[in-house]
Amino acid sequence: MPEEKQIFVTRASLPGFEEYEELIRDIWDTHFLTNMGKYHEELKERLRSYLAVSGLELFVNGHLSLEMVLQAFDLKGEVITTPFTFASTTHAIVRCGLTPVMCDIREEDCTMDPERIEELITDRTCAIVPVHVYGHICDHERIADIARRHGLRVIYDAAHAFGEYVGERSVAALGDASIFSFHATKVFNTIEGGAVTWNEGPELSWLAEKLYKLKNFGITGKESVEYVGGNAKMNEFCAAMGICNLRHVDEWIGMRKSVCELYERELCNVPGIRLLERRRDVRYNYAYMPVIFEGGAGVRDRVYDRLCERNINPRKYFYPCITDFECYEGRFEFSNVPVAERMSESVLTLPLYPELTESEVCRICDLIKSFI
């Protein structure tokens, strides 16, 4: 394989062209491009069944799914969340007028450390927003227990956890609600897209309708506007892409699994490299391939630079830590999060997509071993 070929950290998955063409042909017949058309409704049904939840609302992207569900629950005050995530999680909290409170993460899987949550709860705390980072599932039982004792909402950022199961439970059914991202770079994509999911008990019977209205400007009738909503509707082209991609996603996850297992075999016994722990009771989607360089930022940055010189493009995902963002400087007094800071300086996510070949993975691993 020539060295010149660029290997990116990810590669968007697409259905066959004719498969997509067949669906969008109808759009030319109906001229129905958006506003909850037939593909929107069909994808919603299919995802509800795939994710095994009774409540599901589609959105234009994962970020606005989170903003809208935070707004739907009418939250006010402080939200306990994680500093080791994509900018979107904290930005959504802040853009909803809430104050993010940073809870440190666990060394072994980079999810929110449940031991650290209670010390952060004040009389202003209204919710916990944990992230199933890289598809590693949070300690949802401990988090649920804390939330119940303190009367807090739990909303999961499950952008990395599409289709995962923990024991018998679909990840989409954890907490009060979860959000997913269907961005092009995710395991399942609708070009851009997202969803809020939840289990529809009597307690949350109002949520579907409120989310539906919020994403359409808060319009509740021909002559009434009940909420200060936004525009976050998924259009028909994106929904059609989702319907096609959903037919292939299990096969893609299987291919990702083979790639990850090869990486793990090649890297598991390399001194200076640590892999995150996988749990036996979780069905993973193999969304990311994070590697921790125990030598810290010096080694991580050297490996990153040298790989880039060879046209292999991993990502410092997540770096910088959210607590170091310029936009939050002087705005919030973040607590110390030493584990998150250290992980952020020592992690690289390696290239991972279904079509990545065995020889490409082996070459990447050999280069990494030679650089550390």
Ligand SMILES: *Cc1c(COP(=O)(O)O)cnc(C)c1O
């Ligand atoms: C991708 C992602 C989002 C945002 O999703 P978009 O669909 O890109 O808006 C939110 N949180 C996390 C953890 C993500 O990785």
